Amino acid sequence: xxxxxxxxxxxxxxxxxxxxxxxxxxxxxxxxxxxxxxxxxxxxxxxxxxxxxxxxxxxxxxxxxxxxxxxxxxxxxxxxxxxxxxxxxxxxxxxxxxxxxxxxxxxxxxxxxxxxxxxxxxxxxxxxxxxxxxxxxxxxxxxxxxxxxxxxxxxxxxxxxxxxxxxxxxxxxxxxxxxxxxxxxxxxxxxxxxxxxxxxxxxxxxxxxxxxxxxxxxxxxxxxxxxxxxxxxxxxxxxxxxxxxxxxxxxxxxxxxxxxxxxxxxxxxxxxxxxxxxxxxxxxxxxxxxxx
Amino acid sequence: xxxxxxxxxxxxxxxxxxxxxxxxxxxxxxxxxxxxxxxxxxxxxxxxxxxxxxxxxxxxxxxxxxxxxxxxxxxxxxxxxxxxxxxxxxxxxxxxxxxxxxxxxxxxxxxxxxxxxxxxxxxxxxxxxxxxxxxxxxxxxxxxxxxxxxxxxxxxxxxxxxxxxxxxxxxxxxxxxxxxxxxxxxxxxxxxxxxxxxxxxxxxxxxxxxxxxxxxxxxxxxxxxxxxxxxxxxxxxxxxxxxxxxxxxxxxxxxxxxxxxxxx
Numbered sequence: 001x002x003x004x005x006x007x008x009x010x011x012x013x014x015x016x017x018x019x020x021x022x023x024x025x026x027x028x029x030x031x032x033x034x035x036x037x038x039x040x041x042x043x044x045x046x047x048x049x050x051x052x053x054x055x056x057x058x059x060x061x062x063x064x065x066x067x068x069x070x071x072x073x074x075x076x077x078x079x080x081x082x083x084x085x086x087x088x089x090x091x092x093x094x095x096x097x098x099x100x101x102x103x104x105x106x107x108x109x110x111x112x113x114x115x116x117x118x119x120x121x122x123x124x125x126x127x128x129x130x131x132x133x134x135x136x137x138x139x140x141x142x143x144x145x146x147x148x149x150x151x152x153x154x155x156x157x158x159x160x161x162x163x164x165x166x167x168x169x170x171x172x173x174x175x176x177x178x179x180x181x182x183x184x185x186x187x188x189x190x191x192x193x194x195x196x197x198x199x200x201x202x203x204x205x206x207x208x209x210x211x212x213x214x215x216x217x218x219x220x221x222x223x224x225x226x227x228x229x230x231x232x233x234x235x236x237x238x239x240x241x242x243x244x245x246x247x248x249x250x251x252x253x254x255x256x257x258x259x260x261x262x263x264x265x266x267x268x269x270x271x272x273x274x275x276x277x278x279x280x281x282x283x284x285x286x287x288x289x290x291x292x
Numbered sequence: 293x294x295x296x297x298x299x300x301x302x303x304x305x306x307x308x309x310x311x312x313x314x315x316x317x318x319x320x321x322x323x324x325x326x327x328x329x330x331x332x333x334x335x336x337x338x339x340x341x342x343x344x345x346x347x348x349x350x351x352x353x354x355x356x357x358x359x360x361x362x363x364x365x366x367x368x369x370x371x372x373x374x375x376x377x378x379x380x381x382x383x384x385x386x387x388x389x390x391x392x393x394x395x396x397x398x399x400x401x402x403x404x405x406x407x408x409x410x411x412x413x414x415x416x417x418x419x420x421x422x423x424x425x426x427x428x429x430x431x432x433x434x435x436x437x438x439x440x441x442x443x444x445x446x447x448x449x450x451x452x453x454x455x456x457x458x459x460x461x462x463x464x465x466x467x468x469x470x471x472x473x474x475x476x477x478x479x480x481x482x483x484x485x486x487x488x489x490x491x492x493x494x495x496x497x498x499x500x501x502x503x504x505x506x507x508x509x510x511x512x513x514x515x516x517x518x519x520x521x522x523x524x525x526x527x528x529x530x531x532x533x534x535x536x537x538x539x540x541x542x543x544x545x546x547x548x549x550x551x552x553x554x555x556x
Contacts, residue, residue: 050401053553072405080401086394088302102294103402142398 008058033196079143089128299416360440383467388477
């Protein structure tokens with residue numbers, strides 16, 4: 001069953017770019033990554049799905065129902081964590097969470113304490129006094145407290161320290177095991193790789209690719225930077241799978257896709273002083289998808 | 293009704309301050325009357341000797357200031373200004389704050405329609421207006437008994453408070469309407485207050501210049517003139533007009549708020 005179905009969803013803001021013909025669908029029980037650089041349209045898409053803003057054209061269905069027409073009904077089963085969290089500063093954390101719970105047709109008291117314990121959140125403090133990281137925790141508890149069937153997370157890890165990120169991720173995996181579908185938006189490829197089974201890549205308001213994580217990983221280039229003791233002949237590196245090759249002084253840089261053993265064989269004959277092999281960052285991957 | 297509860301709580305402090313302000317206004321006003329009452333007709337003579345434009349600005353035009361009722365009639369203008377400013381700011385603020393404080397992303401990710409949220413907010417606001425009105429009514433009755441030299445005109449006060457309520461509701465709906473249509477809702481409060489000031493000045497201009505009297509339909513401060521209400525009761529034309537505008541602004545507020553892109 002498709003939990004989310006976007007069809008040519010378009011949102012234009014006057015001259016400013018919004019999103020253009022965004023189409024993809026998310027299956028039930030999936031952790032779906034939604035990835036793209038800042039300003040690509042991730043938040044615009046999500047805000048349209050939640051009918052905080054309305055589409056210029058196209059449509060989206062959540063749980064098989066139109067996301068504008070049935071907005072209040074489908075939101076019973078959605079938990080949303082915005083990229084920047086803002087709550088009523090004068091309220092105490094517990095009062096905000098109770099207010100949040102009061103919108104749903106179930107008793108969430110036990111779940112609130114459970115989640116607050118898991119996230120190490122002090123319920124007695126005033127929202128206005130909380131650090132960014134703690135506000136984010138309030139956001140996480142607020143998104144999960146009614147045990148929704150669909151979680152929409154927009155840049156959920158920003159502001160969380162690594163330890164909390166880990167706890168948060170294990171919380172998400174638990175939820176996912178219970179059958180919860182997750183839409184996870186991020187501009188950090190690493191965290192999406194850790195969690196998601198499929199991703200949609202968005203750039204400049206358009207979906208460039210929808211791909212399973214495994215295929216995306218195979219297509220991944222590795223970024224090499226080799227520092228040698230003596231100059232290297234450029235011709236030595238004429239093997240297939242290498243691109244963006246450059247030599248400057250004694251430093252060679254290139255991107256490689258393919259059997260890594262071919263490169264290690266080549267390197268064995270070099271006088272290596274320093275070696276760096278990295279995952280290319282997101283911009284480079286985008287560049288790669290953009291050129292195709 | 294959770295939003296009604298939340299909004300009533302959030303606005304409680306401000307409501308208390310406004311209500312205290314109203315009590316102080318009535319108390320000091322009527323205490324001043326008590327201080328002056330001994331001087332008999334001299335106050336009327338002093339006012340009569342002032343230029344007509346100044347009388348219009350102060351709203352003293354047709355009151356017998358030697359009587360408590362006349363003095364209260366003068367005071368009512370300021371109570372009306374106070375009550376409507378409160379209502380306009382409340383109407384604008386209660387709607388605009390979700391976008392201004394960026395909590396719209398919280399509220400409208402919940403299973404609640406814009407219509408329902410707006411209804412509950414307006415309901416909470418009307419509750420505030422009723423409390424302000426009741427406090428003003430009770431303090432008026434109490435302080436006139438205390439300082440009014442035995443003059444009783446409580447039915448007139450109730451009538452004036454009814455007029456105040458019509459004014460409050462009108463400016464509440466105007467404030468909500470402005471908050472619903474503005475792209476930058478943080479300006480809603482200032483914008484509503486500005487419109488209120490404009491209609492107030494227009495009302496003074498109408499009082500000063502006979503030729504402008506057709507414009508009196510454009511400013512609610514003419515609808516609820518104390519001197520006319522004390523002479524002839526509420527004017528059905530003006531009351532209908534104010535109800536019509538209130539319903540109109542409210543309907544438009546719903547219409548535009550439902551279609552609005554909530555900014556981030």
